[in-house]
Amino acid sequence: MIGNISQEYDKKISERILLILKYSSLEIKGIAALTNKSPDIFYAIITRRRRLSPKLASVIGEALDFDGNIIFNLNIPIPTTIKESQKLSTFKKANANNRFFFIDTWTKNKDSTFIREQLLDKGYFAYPRYAWEVNQQLLKLGKRLDSDLLTKQLKYLVEKGLLKSKKAPLKLKEGGYGSRSVTVYFQK
Numbered sequence: 001m002i003g004n005i006s007q008e009y010d011k012k013i014s015e016r017i018l019l020i021l022k023y024s025s026l027e028i029k030g031i032a033a034l035t036n037k038s039p040d041i042f043y044a045i046i047t048r049r050r051r052l053s054p055k056l057a058s059v060i061g062e063a064l065d066f067d068g069n070i071i072f073n074l075n076i077p078i079p080t081t082i083k084e085s086q087k088l089s090t091f092k093k094a095n096a097n098n099r100f101f102f103i104d105t106w107t108k109n110k111d112s113t114f115i116r117e118q119l120l121d122k123g124y125f126a127y128p129r130y131a132w133e134v135n136q137q138l139l140k141l142g143k144r145l146d147s148d149l150l151t152k153q154l155k156y157l158v159e160k161g162l163l164k165s166k167k168a169p170l171k172l173k174e175g176g177y178g179s180r181s182v183t184v185y186f187q188k
Contacts, residue, residue, distance in 0.1 A: 030101030128184035
């Protein structure tokens with residue numbers, strides 16, 4: 001029972017970090033640069049492979065001009081004033097040409113962004129997934145991609161370092177495995 005409560009709390013903390021990213025218009029690499037921390041730490045927290053430490057929460061809060069301890073208190077909303085942070089504004093001006101740091105408003109409709117937000121950030125790739133499995137999950141979420149486009153998007157996420165890939169025997173939709181090897185995708 002305690003484990004379930006702890007997992008649910010970690011999920012809420014992960015969601016609050018994603019909300020901070022949204023309010024600040026920062027990608028994970030952006031908040032990592034702003035806080036002088038490794039992007040891997042943020043990926044691990046978002047995917048719930050690591051817990052947010054009070055020290056990192058304070059660093060995040062200091063970098064965005066709010067009390068970082070608020071992140072831990074689920075009863076207090078994450079302040080939307082993050083977007084008006086003086087330190088964030090200075091960081092954005094100094095790094096305006098670094099496309100890896102900032103969420104572009106036009107990317108919201110991109111397929112790779114949809115896959116990242118709806119599958120990757122929610123732990124779907126915790127286990128190796130075949131492209132056809134990803135496509136089935138996307139269909140459940142109301143997103144239709146042809147298999148070539150999906151493969152391109154998954155390869156793009158591998159190139160960005162958000163996913164890993166390896167070869168595995170073809171998993172048949174009816175069950176069992178085929179003799180051909182295909183690429184599967186999974187999270188670090």
